[in-house]
Amino acid sequence: MHTKTVDEKKCNKCGLTKAITEFYFQKVKIANSIRISPYPHCKTCQKKMTIACRAKNKKHYRDYRKVYRQTHVDQIRFNSWKSYHKNREQRLENSRKYWAENKERLAEKRREYAREYRRKNRERITASRRLYYLQNRQKAIDRAKESYYRRTAKHEPTN
Ligand SMILES: [Zn+2]
Numbered sequence: 001m002h003t004k005t006v007d008e009k010k011c012n013k014c015g016l017t018k019a020i021t022e023f024y025f026q027k028v029k030i031a032n033s034i035r036i037s038p039y040p041h042c043k044t045c046q047k048k049m050t051i052a053c054r055a056k057n058k059k060h061y062r063d064y065r066k067v068y069r070q071t072h073v074d075q076i077r078f079n080s081w082k083s084y085h086k087n088r089e090q091r092l093e094n095s096r097k098y099w100a101e102n103k104e105r106l107a108e109k110r111r112e113y114a115r116e117y118r119r120k121n122r123e124r125i126t127a128s129r130r131l132y133y134l135q136n137r138q139k140a141i142d143r144a145k146e147s148y149y150r151r152t153a154k155h156e157p158t159n
Contacts, residue, residue, distance in 0.1 A: 009038055013045035 010017045023038035024046055039046060069076065099106065118125065 009042075011040070011042040011045055013041035013049075016042070018042050 007020050008017050009020055009023055011023075020038060022042045022044070024043055025036050025038050028035050028037040041049070
């Protein structure tokens with residue numbers, strides 16, 4: 001007959017009697033005093049249970065999210081819309097604030113930049129202005145011709 005010693009414990013999971021070092025311990029509160037007591041199952045079983053539990057939870061969580069996505073399409077869409085707009089408001093507010101606080105400085109900076117740009121690109125600006133003028137003059141002529149032809153074509157059937 002097997003006599004149970006303090007150093008051995010039967011696992012209630014796998015049913016094996018193992019050395020007490022094969023068990024994890026936990027704090028158990030019994031009648032206002034805390035005792036250190038071994039878990040009812042051995043370390044090997046504990047590990048297996050933890051892995052199984054984690055896998056189960058993972059699958060459960062994944063399934064839950066999948067179902068949630070399917071049943072809350074509008075809610076999810078609304079939430080993302082809401083958060084986008086909330087952030088958008090915040091962003092606008094921030095930029096408004098920044099603009100208000102730095103109005104003078106920014107305006108001066110812009111003027112300075114424009115002056116600098118003009119100074120550096122005087123020739124290029126003059127050239128592109130001339131080009132723009134020429135192009136638009138040509139365009140205006142083309143438009144005028146086109147509308148003239150269209151008008152005359154309307155009154156005189158070609159066949
Ligand atoms: Zn066990």
